[in-house]
Amino acid sequence: MQGQGQPTRQLPEDIGPVGQFMSRRGLLRSTLGGALGAAVAAADLRAAPAAVPFRKLLLLFLSGGASQLETFDPKPDSKYGGPFRPIATAVPGIQIGELLPHTATILDRLAVIRSVNTGETSHFRGHYLLQSGRTVPGYPVLGSAMAQLLERPDDELPGYVTMRRHHPQAYTDVGDAGFLGPRYEGVMIIDGKPPANLSRPESIDVAAATTRDRIRQLTNRRFLQQRTPRSIQSYTDSYRKAAALMRRREVFDLERESAADRARYGDHHFGRNCLLARRLLEAGVHCVKVAHHDWDAHFENFHWQRQRCLEFDRTFVTLLDDFRDRGLLEETLVVIMGEMGRTPRINYYGGRDHWGDAWSMAFTGCGIKPGVVLGKTNGLGTEVIDGAVDAGDLFHTILAAMGLDSTGNYQVGGRDNPIADPASSVIKEVLA
């Protein structure tokens, strides 16, 4: 205890008298009666839901590093330009690579940044840097940040779902929530498989589960008597959410989408995951990350970029059209980026290597000013000559587009920690 003269340290666990949550009787009724808890076990200490914007985030992560020269920043007249030609787009005067013909027709819906300079050429560090906006380890990545910042007491589904394939070159996804802790860790979907333990095991029938639950609640009720309710409530709350998720486990089941939709999205990992992303975002997940793999073309870059673009281009535009038609795009920010770009110089094997100094990314959806193309690289594409942005700026901008205050703080375990790096700032040019 400090003396009276001292300011009280704001510790989450110290805040809030019992009465602030719910009367004990009310809690008992909710744990007893509504078995799986229609009632809100409001042990939540975060900001009032009213302050939480109703927005979602879809992150399409081009893992391995897409070549900016074959996508958003072609350099046809340069010795590093490669064999592909630029094509006209829906934005007058702006050309992109011919490998993205569908994207070209809707470029007026995107905001493209051609001047990303992160300087980072490691996959591992790049994945972390671009998703967290930080070089210092331990910060939450976008998805976990969203899961925390957009959390509502009545959420039934996890705030963050991340999809990738099972492959050693998946690079990251460990400890994504950083200091926010496991609660905000992404639910991982690997090779399309739903999360573990969503179904009751065969050996537990309904009667068994009911008895088990009765005993659990009876024990909790006795235990709660005369005790500080916070930990107990948050534990019982996790069971309420588990039950809800079990009830709604079909949200992970792509078979429930029409065959036509599955065909339109494409019968490949990326296509299936994008369709699943639509399904999850519609169901109420706050943030979905879909990793699109194999952009890391150290050999035969032009073959690989073509391959990757072929998958990406059509699926991406299908998804955007769908999102628009379903009204999802008004409340969803879509971010297209990887952990780095690729070297302008073409190596001995016809590949492009790791490159962080001058590359491209794009946004669309809520909060974004469409049709903007920001920044400029030099003739060879080796340097940003105008409008350089770093990973911290991108992180600020994503938050701002989501309607969140990027200069705010997390309050975790008694510390204030800036949500976004205070040394970076919002890129106003791309915001609506």
Add this chain to the structure above:
Amino acid sequence: MLVSALLLVGTVPHVVRAEVPFPDQVDRIIDAAHRRDGLQPAELADDEEFVRRVHLDLAGVVPTSVQARAFLEDSTEGKRVRLIDRLLAAPEFALQMARVFDAMLVERRVATIPSYDFKPAEWQGWLATAFRGNMSWDRLSTAVLKSDGADAKTAAAARFYLVRDVESHLLTRDIGRLFLGKDLQCAQCHDDPRIKAYRQSDYYGLYAFVSRLKHFRDDEKKLNFVTEKSGGDVSFTSAFSGEMGKTNPRLPGGEMIADPPLVKGKEYTVKPEKGRMGIPTYSRRQQLARQLPRGQTSGFSRNIANRLWALMLGRGLVHPLDMHHPENPPSHPELLERLGQRLEQSGFDIRGLLREIALTRTYQRSSRLPAGADPKRPSRSSEFAVAALRPLTPEQLGWSVLQVTGRLPSRIERFERKLQETAAKQAAEKKKPEKGQQQEETSRVATEPDDSNWRARQQAYTELASELSGLVGVFSRLPGQPDNGFQPSVDQALFLLNSEQMVKFMKDSQLLERLLRLEEKPGELVTELYLSVLSRAPVDEEQGEVARLFAAAADRDQRREVIRRIMWGLLVSAEFRLNH
């Protein structure tokens, strides 16, 4: 307030302290704060609360029903002290401390390339052996900071460096946090704007001890080491002010340590070559291992005192544990000071301090709020007026599930039997003189009861550990992240409700069979069940509920099923999940 408390420490004569038993000194400080703030502390925990808590804290697992019953039925004076002493002397204590310090020092990290690390099991084995011999904290710290992986005896201790990829910045941060209680991370790039006491020069002073370290891999033997270059200076520039500095190794608040002059051609005692690890003539890391783990190093005693207190009470006197600085003073400055002094006086005896803490009334308070407590003003955890509800660590939870279901005790029993048989066989063979030579060899196999006790447990725990890896994974905090308090998540609930692993634990439960033997005496059965899982007797309402469920069961199979469901229901209760 802070100042006056510090003054107080300075003026208390030593004689007075010597007269009052240490646990009472602790309680007096805590009680005085309660009186000052008009707080009514909770009653002492009853025996049921106490027996579970003290087992979890000192043995790492809930008591068996036999252990719980023995304690509850003991009506003699001083039984709590005796239990504490028994637990501190038991093999489980060393195993539990190994888990605690593994979690503390490794923080669930995994090396970027896992094979470039030391094997976790060997490291944990090393820790367990250290704690079995009650290795003091300064010696343990020295071993951890000193080991380069080359000396067989302490090789495993090099895991502290290896699991962090021997990355100098990460090491700097974690040495500061874990050994000195100071998270200097923000001072890497500039003086910390939020914490005035954390200077960039402190960060780089610490960094200079480890900046020359590198990972060394012996590809032939497939072994990993920590190697050090003979040269390399440290300079830094503030990202804010552009100010530059240069530094030699220096502990925060300490003096700079000059390197001895480097003699050309004599930089290394073993020259680094391809495939051979170099050993520098002068090692800054050795300096670190020598200079840091000492009472006079600012923060060293207070850090570990605070961490041991937090281990037992669920919250540090300084909180967060790695935020010791003037603007974040301890809740009870005098107490932290005393705990630190006590450690120094006892030669950093970890077991000794844990014993003192366990004996305090503060530790032994109930988690039930005192009658008439104002619910509008719940007690703060920093007041230590009511016992905290602490989540079981992943290991405590896992081992407790195995304890309750009977898997752990039966495995220990099996090993004990095996060792006894071996010992008996040896004793018989001893009589035959012709086997003289072999005897030397095999007599190392546990004849001492204490040793066989230890070995049986170590083997049982080691063997069963693989069954818990799934559970521990689901319940662990994230790698490299400090504990953020209780964060129950949905996947954890789903694991306990639906996973194949839990199905298996519940299916192969020895407890079920044991209880079924009592099916003619439902009253005893229910008591035994609750005692086994929750270390307490059932209340009337629970007796009634179970009786109702039982009445509906027609035959033995159905009764078995009923018991299984109840047992499972108890395991997923908040009461089981929390250390209370």
